[in-house]
Every structure is written in structure tokens, then in C-alpha cells.
Amino acid sequence: VAAEAPAAEKDRTILVLVQLAGGNDGLNTVVPFADPHYRRLRPTIGLGREQILRLDDTTGLNAACAPLHRLLQEGRLGIVQNVGYPNPNRSHFRSTEIWETASESSQFLATGWLGRYMDNACGGAPGEPCGINFGNEVPQSFLSENAHPTFSFPANGRGGRGGREHLALLENMLQAHGDGGQAADNAGYLRQTMMDALVTEKRFQSILAGYRPGADYPASPFAGSLRNVAALIAAGVATRVYYVSLSGFDTHANQLNTQNNLLKQLSEGLAAFQKDLESRRLDDQVLTMTFSEFGRRPSENESRGTDHGTAAPLFVLGSRVKAGLHGQPPSLAVDRKQDLRFSTDFRAVYATVLGRWLGCDAGKILGQTHEPLGFV
Secondary structure (H helix, E strand, C coil): CCCCCCCCCCCCCEEEEEEEECCCCCCCCEECCCCHHHHHHCCCCCCCHHHEEECCCCCEEEHHHHHHHHHHHCCCEEEEEEEECCCCCCCHHHHHHHHHHCCCCCCCCCCCHHHHHHHHHCCCCCCCCCEEEECCCCCHHHCCCCCCCEEEECCCCCCHHHHHHHHHHHHHHHHHCCCCCCCCCHHHHHHHHHHHHHHHHHHHHHHHHHCCCCCCCCCCHHHHHHHHHHHHHHCCCCCCEEEEEEECCCCCCCHHHHHHHHHHHHHHHHHHHHHHHHHCCCHHHEEEEEECCCCECCCCCCCCCCCECCCEEEEEECCCCCCEEECCCCCCCCCCCCCCCCCEEHHHHHHHHHHHHCCCCHHHHHCCCCCCCCCC
16 A cells, blocks of 8 residues: 555655765765774875864764755754665676666666656656656666656756757757657657657746746756756656766775865755755755765775775755764774675665655565664
8 A cells, every 4th residue: 555655746755866976985975083994094085183074972074064064963964874785896887776776786677766666656747757867867766667757857957048959959859750640650659759848848947947046056067956956846846756966976096185076066055955945945845865886995095096895874864854873884994905894775775765755665666675764
């Protein structure tokens, strides 16, 4: 019964998934500053006390995450520590696939975890996408067994000139297909699909172009995408799942400045998004969650960077989140060539989001039962 959740409505819960593409280094994001092994493993890229915002007596946030630190103090940010999966894979492509399909490391699934949510629990509303993505490709998370309406925007597509050019392209393609014959044939089906896309595109571009946010967003494509998510939510679009990506986290060399700049973009964008939602009293509906395909090695490399690793923390953000640290921190008592051993399976995070936030049968979607966590 729980798996047959009602179709999306304006006042139902919404998930915003934020991908940190490239493999974000967890130990310089959520920093175990009191652990002597941290300095041993990272003699040059380890953060000093002045570069950390304390969370407790042993752990702190990278100072580039100051806006997120304030949200944690206000009770709106949770941090799930040391998240990973058994038999980790260090390939960007394969590990991303594992996270997006919620598979075992030895298992290959054709559907994404959110696509299976759409199959089982998302009836959608007429004319509304079940999922909306801001990026150049449809995420694997959205792949489903059954056909569901989804929609993709280029990152930071706000309407205006770029939006008009995209609309003109759709209109030209539609005209090129003429009448398309009978609705039952392939040409007719294609024409109808393009017409639906054009109608949705025009409506959404109008919403994005006319939106007046209740917060000042940074001038970055990532923040612009979050602004657009807020615009669609505020317009009453019935979509329950949004997907946004921030890339560049593959920090093999000269990590400190690169990662700090990315964490600053992430933190400032998420803080503006949360403030915008709160200004419109929509914050109780929205849960935002980050993920990355893997963390980095505990030890730094010779290029003052870090190589592909395993477990890392993730953030959950919202007015109904239980703030603070969740799960067990990683043990750093490892050799220089060893990886972290995860303590929280990422599918337990998904089970919590599916069951406690989206209100459906998480076991049916994930194919197994996971004990939910306490952040919702």
C-alpha cells in the first residue's frame, strides 16, 4: 500500500539531489582535526585549526563551508559520516553507476533508484514531469522500466536568449516533420512528443524568466540551477524530484584551492536556496541531499592532491532535518596505501529518504531492507 503513494501535489514533499561529480574528498570537507593520523596522512594538505569551523571537540567543517556551518547551527543541516558500500569500485563511471542505480558493486541494473521510485510510487500529474534535471544528460538515477515524463534543462538555463534559441530549435524541428501522418504511426508519435516538449519548455522558460527570488544567489551556474529549482517549486510544478550537479571534484593535484573553491560554491548556493525557500514558506516541503561517487584516499599523493578512494560524508539540508552528525566517523588508523572502511551504506541513506521523506516502500524500490537513519 505504501508503494502506491498518491500522485504528486503542490504540498507534497520534494527531493533535490545534488551530485558532487568527480569524487569529493571527505576528510578535507568534514575534518577529523583531533585525530593524529590525519596529520600523519596529510602533512601538506591537512587543514589547520584556523581553516576549520568546529562541529564538536574532534570534528570540524572546512571553513569554505561557512554558510553550511551556519545552517547546521540553526538546525537545518545534517551530516551523514563515512558513507560508502561493500567492495568499492574506484572507476568514476562504474561507481557513479552504482550510486545512481543503488546496485551491489557486482550487480548491473538497467534502472535508477529514482526511476524505480517513479515506477512504484510516482503517478505524476497531467502535463508535469516526475523528475527534472539541470545538466547536459539525463541522470542514470532517472532511468526506469516504464515511461515517465522527465525534463532536462541546461545548467543555469534561465530563459532569455538561450531559452528562446532552444524554443526556436524545437519549433523548427516540429515544422520539419509536417503533419506527421496518423497519430498511431511513428511520425505522429514523434510529433506529439515534440509538441508536448515544446509546451512544457515554453511554460517553464516563462516561469524561470519571470522569477524573483527571495535570496541573493551567487553568480555561478550551480547556484543558477538551484535558483531555477526554487522557481519551479514556487510556481507549483508538481514534480517531486530535482537533480542538480556540480563537477570538478577529481582533485589529483593541488587540491586545496580547487576543492575550497568548489565547497564555497556548494555552500553559498545551498544556503541561498534554503533562504529562498524559507522566504516563500516552502522550506518544510523540500529536502536537499548531496552525493559523490566516492571519497578520496586518506593519504595525500606526491602532487599535493588525493587519489580515488572509497567512503565520504554527505549533506542533508532542510527545515525538517535532524541537525548534526549522523553515523560513525571513519577510522584513520590505516597505512598510506589503504582506503577508508565505510560505516554507513549509501542505500540506508536512500531508504531513509524514500521511506520517511517521499513516503513509499523503500524495500520494494531498493530490493532489500535497510534500517533507516535518524536525519529525518
